[in-house]
Amino acid sequence: MHLETFAHGHSPLHRLDPRAKLAAALAFSLLLALARAWPLLWAGLGVGLLTVGVARLPLVELAKRLLAVNLFIAMLWLLLPWQVVDSPGWLGLGLAYHPHGLDMALAITLKSNALVLVLMALVATSPINQVFHALAHWRAPVKLLHLFFFFYRYLHVLHREYHRLDWGLKARGFSPGSNWRTYRTYAHVSGMLLVRSYDRAERVYQAMLCRGFSGTYWVLDHFAWQRRDTWFLAVWSLLLLGLFALGRTLA
């Protein structure tokens, strides 16, 4: 399971301070999530495409992520135009067709895609540990930081563990179906995964205590805020102000 697909690159965005990028992504998300005006939504998508372009993300992987997001949205295109009415409408199902729902689906499509693009270009371009580090700088609760760190550290380990259990099932000729036996088997496999995780957590904690763990979240390499980070934030703020003004004047 390789997760940090976009983190290794050489674009200008990859080199920026994660704090700057995270702040920029948060501001953009808030602005766009609350946006209503059409020009703002289209412009937001434009900004998303632009940032992804600047980040020079691998296209195949990018397309895969976008496909996953838009498969869900495609469902909304099918469902939103239908409204529940009291009288037996279309096919007697009590549904009526309202084209207005399509507008809503389009708005959601634009927003979702814009936000996902910016998230990929600005947040996923930092190694995940640096994102935690940025949160540490912002005085996020230290317990929460530890949770993030451990979660990510052991996710891969547990995924391997799960695959081992799964191979075990396959080696014994298990083929899933809709029956009690299948559900019980899956329950026991998941239960075993939890038991092993629990035991592992115990060992990890003891090892940490042996190494003098006292609750501090240590970071080894430190950020150095550079002039380019300030420039990036300045340009980004102007961009967002422009979008905001656009939404105001045309709403």
Add this chain to the structure above:
Amino acid sequence: MHISEGVLGGPVLAAGAALTLAGLAVGLKKMDFDRLPQVAIMSAAFFVASLVNVPIGPVKEHLILNGLLGLLLGWATFPALFVALALQGVLFQFGGLTTLGVNTFNMALPGVLCYLLLGRLARNGGRRLPLLAGFLCGFLSVGGSALLVALSLATAGEEFLVVARLVVVAHIPVMVIEGVVTASMVGFLRRVRPAMLGMVQQS
């Protein structure tokens, strides 16, 4: 059960964020440092377990297990799910930054309620009652989450009423399966590692 970005309006997003912050505050306060690795690693384990696709008739559904997570972690369910969903957003772009609050709350609240209402029954009870508690826990937590998701969607406008109803109806079979699997897991954990359920281990 994610609500994607761009669907909900400002007030609902803000309410979700505020409720999740409150849940996080309680969860983190109640969780001592010595439980940290446990909560995080269990959260990761649940994340992995939710990759298991279980056949239900012709379709496959992935397990959710937020009820059992609640039963095992109590109030720490809030931080555990928050971390999982936040990383899912950052790594896979499933659900985003603005919906993190609503999504966490919708998943975590039913889990915590299971812990408060059914925890004792799952720990004590005789041979059968814990299984019943497990079933109810899986059944109700998935149902509760589906209901919360539907309610959140319904606030987004009349257009969403059909989707909101579908969310609930589509989860009815999942509720039953989750109930069965959770009951079976409670039985398994009681036999294999009772301490995980907060029981005193008899040696």
